[in-house]
Amino acid sequence: RKEVEQDPGPFNVPEGATVAFNCTYSNSASQSFFWYRQDCRKEPKLLMSVYSSGNEDGRFTAQLNRASQYISLLIRDSKLSDSATYLCVVNSKGGSYIPTFGRGTSLIVHP
Amino acid sequence: GAGVSQSPSNKVTEKGKDVELRCDPISGHTALYWYRQSLGQGLEFLIYFQGNSAPDKSGLPSDRFSAERTGGSVSTLTIQRTQQEDSAVYLCASSSWREGNEQFFGPGTRLTVL
Numbered sequence: 624r625k626e627v628e629q630d631p632g633p634f635n636v637p638e639g640a641t642v643a644f645n646c647t648y649s650n651s652a653s654q655s656f657f658w659y660r661q662d663c664r665k666e667p668k669l670l671m672s673v674y675s676s677g678n679e680d681g682r683f684t685a686q687l688n689r690a691s692q693y694i695s696l697l698i699r700d701s702k703l704s705d706s707a708t709y710l711c712v713v714n715s716k717g718g719s720y721i722p723t724f725g726r727g728t729s730l731i732v733h734p
Numbered sequence: 735g736a737g738v739s740q741s742p743s744n745k746v747t748e749k750g751k752d753v754e755l756r757c758d759p760i761s762g763h764t765a766l767y768w769y770r771q772s773l774g775q776g777l778e779f780l781i782y783f784q785g786n787s788a789p790d791k792s793g794l795p796s797d798r799f800s801a802e803r804t805g806g807s808v809s810t811l812t813i814q815r816t817q818q819e820d821s822a823v824y825l826c827a828s829s830s831w832r833e834g835n836e837q838f839f840g841p842g843t844r845l846t847v848l
Contacts, residue, residue: 655835666825666839667777710777714835721790722767722837726776 626650627713629725636732640701644728646711647693656687656694659710661727667710670696701732736760738840740826746846747816755811755843759828766809767829767837768801770822777825783809816847 629646636642648656656673671678673694677686684697694713698705711725739758747753759766768780779793783803794800798816803809813820823844827837 657836659837666841667837668839669836672834672836712837721779721782722835723779724769724777 626723627711627725629709629711629728631726631728633729633731636701636730638701638703638732638734640732641697641699642701642730643695643697644709644711644730645693645695646713646725646728647691648711648713648723649692650713650715651689651692653692653713653715655714657712657714657722658683658685658694658696659712659724661708661710663707667724670709698730701730703732703734706730706732738826738828738838740824740840740843742843743841744844744846746848748848749818750815752812752814753816753845755813755824755845757809757811757826757828757840759807759809759826760830760838761807763828763830763838764806765829765831765835766803767827768809768811769825769827771825771842772822780811780824813845816845818847821845821847 627648658670659667660670661667673685673687682699686695708727708729710727712722714722741756766783769777781801782790785806798814801811823842825842827839829835829837
């Protein structure tokens with residue numbers, strides 16, 4: 624089993640739709656979690672951190688389920704500009720924080 | 735403040751040549767990471783620095799790859815005797831525990847080996 628797994632997609636949704644991605648991780652000692660966004664031919668940028676209690680930022684909601692070892696990202700009222708690849712990142716402390724990136728989930732929002 | 739910068743932005747080289755890629759992290763960030771990303775692929779971890787030391791070099795694909803960091807700041811990634819399969823975007827990121835270990839990425843160096 625890969626350390627961090629994501630459905631590569633693409634998820635093809637109309638504007639205004641709600642879409643959700645999951646990301647599973649294998650290391651139960653993982654301590655911090657993030658969602659990054661990567662636009663085509665650009666560097667990844669932090670979208671949001673994922674806290675144990677869950678967190679919301681506008682149309683974006685992230686949740687962590689430690690028991691089942693997955694994190695989720697929910698996007699409400701999708702915009703064309705949300706089209707990108709969403710990367711799940713898991714940090715596991717093994718003497719240092721080495722982040723493990725998922726391969727990403729591609730989202731395409733169409734008119 | 736200034737973000738992570740990388741140079742050159744693009745590098746085209748001939749097979750067998752050596753190349754050196756540079757990363758300037760955000761000032762004060764003690765952790766620095768190198769990744770590479772091939773077209774349409776995920777990020778491949780190469781090496782991690784904490785200060786000037788590299789506790790994890792496990793991602794370096796071969797002994798042709800090396801990296802160093804001086805003064806806890808600038809890092810260089812060197813690829814010797816480049817091969818065509820080395821063609822990729824090389825991304826650098828830095829982070830600080832004071833900022834929750836969020837990684838800030840540079841724009842990358844696009845390396846093409848002919």
